[in-house]
Amino acid sequence: MMRTGWKVLALVGLSAVTTSCKGLNTATLTQALDKVNTFSVEAQRCEKMHADPGVQEEYALGGALAINFVRRGDGLLLSGPDDALHRYVNVVGKNLAAQSARPTLEWTFGVLRDTSQFNAMSAPGGYVFVTRKLLQGLENEGELAGVLAHEIAHVTLKHAIRQYGEAKVKTCTLVTLGESALPPSAVRLLSAGRDGDGSLDLDKDSGLLGYLSEKTIELIDKGNAKEQELEADRVAVELMLSAGYTPDDYLALLAKTTDGGGAFANHPGKDERRDNILAHVQALKQPDGAFRGLATEGLRSPPLSPAFAAVRGGSSARGVAKDGK
Template sequence: MSRHLSWIAGLGLLLSACGGSKPARPALSQEGANRTFKLVQEMNEATRRCEQQRSQVTIQEEYTLGSAVAVNWVQQGGGLMLASEPGQRMHRTMNLIGQNLAAQSGRPTLEWTFGVLEEPNTVNAASAPGGYVFVTRALLRSVRSEAQLAGVLAHEISHVVLKHSLARYDDVKAEQCKVAASMKFSLAMTRQVQKEVMPPELGRMLDAMHGTGVLDLDKDPELLRRLTDPLVERLVQKGHAHEDEFAADAMALHLIASAGYDPQEYITFLGTLPEGGGFTHHPAHRERQERLLALLEAAKSPQDGFSELPASPRGLVKLSVPAEIAAATR
């Protein structure tokens, strides 16, 4: 069983102006006007740097962020099914399947970790940066073959490989950086002492973003929380963009075929999923199926580049749901 699962299982502004009337301010002196102009220029430059540092995420930053996001998924899913021996055997099997699929991907060296959430009613799957992939107990009960499960895992692996959550993280990071820049400008204009108003973690973030751009989240839990909470909220409330979901489906077909599974099984499984629930923000299942069927049809042409798909489907397998998984989810 992955050491990351054991670790996870153990873990349980912009300024708004006050209303009301204010006394009239005296006109700015030339010196004050020059100072204000300089401060505005500095804030604009700081805002530009906030945008410039997008996609500058180190692998260590991704792992730290991903572990924090993973803890959120585990908490929301009722914990991991690790308490019993059947649950541990199930996780070992899940990780064997998942690791095989991840080895076919463009990021095979990530420390991939696969887990099952206790959630018994909602059919859902989720992933986090750094290689964390989760499915619910309810989803495992709904798959009818190992190939269908492989399809779900491959879809989530693809989100990680394509860095879809990291793109949302870039948005959050840039927004928080701009908040810090705005605060710094406001404090300078009113000549307040920065440490009395600006959250210290935002000051540290602003310094880092305007320096190397590297955030050491391992040593800054306050900043990690400030970045993780809005990211998880955004993923829960809005999910991934529809085009990101289609892209993850398309890559999943390649991973499934590369691992020796019949990709048609995944397409069939999509048709059994309930609309809504954990798939509220996904495109309609029928549209996903139609796009995937079109990809498989196009794959019959050799110039498509879908080299993983053999000329005859007889070399591909679907297999029964592994006994360890079936036993643990009854």
């Protein structure tokens, strides 16, 4: 690490200043080198913070990120007819999450008031949000399922957890080198994690939680790696099939997006994503055309709930089922 290199040069330079006229002050140099070695060993311990956190730490981080998403998304749609929409999105989302590799997370789905960004996002611990703008572009429940399944996949694949790990390691290294302005309580907590198994009890220090959340958000805003997005698409397809939705609806939604914009600003191009999804669906099929462990019969593309009228401005909006249908 470049910062560590500068620290070494500074310490060696300090030892040169203390050299006596008769020769090198070996005691001072030895002390300086010992200090450098100590810094190096402690900094290496920070690497253990790349490991997956425990569920309590994940929930603390996810909750903080969720608050950030809600604030930036102009708040949640929850009152009046919007409450029915919120419940509907949770039913669809939790059904998909139950098919995932992490069904026991306390999954929470929410609709943000944001009418300017065609966007969806997720946070560790099972938080998934979609914007009102995105919902306004959906034609049926299958498209909604595709969006939610993609974000569920990011959570189960722990993509944000990897970004959080990067933030933890960098912050720990800065603290070790004495280059962090964090308060003493946060420094003690980080040092304990460095000297322990790498985990942090974020509930003990709201300041550290806020700091690491901000650093993680900065990484999230830069976007996931290309392969992570393609991987999330593949898992999303499997979740949709498990829940009985046809992946064609997800492909239909992707076809309506614009490369490099909105929720897909940092994603691979939609043509590449389409090819990736189609190849994965084909790979999931048995020689006789059936899906492994799944039945192709009954795959459906149901209409949206009447609750969707809350974001469409009326029950006559496209794709919205009438009451009782």
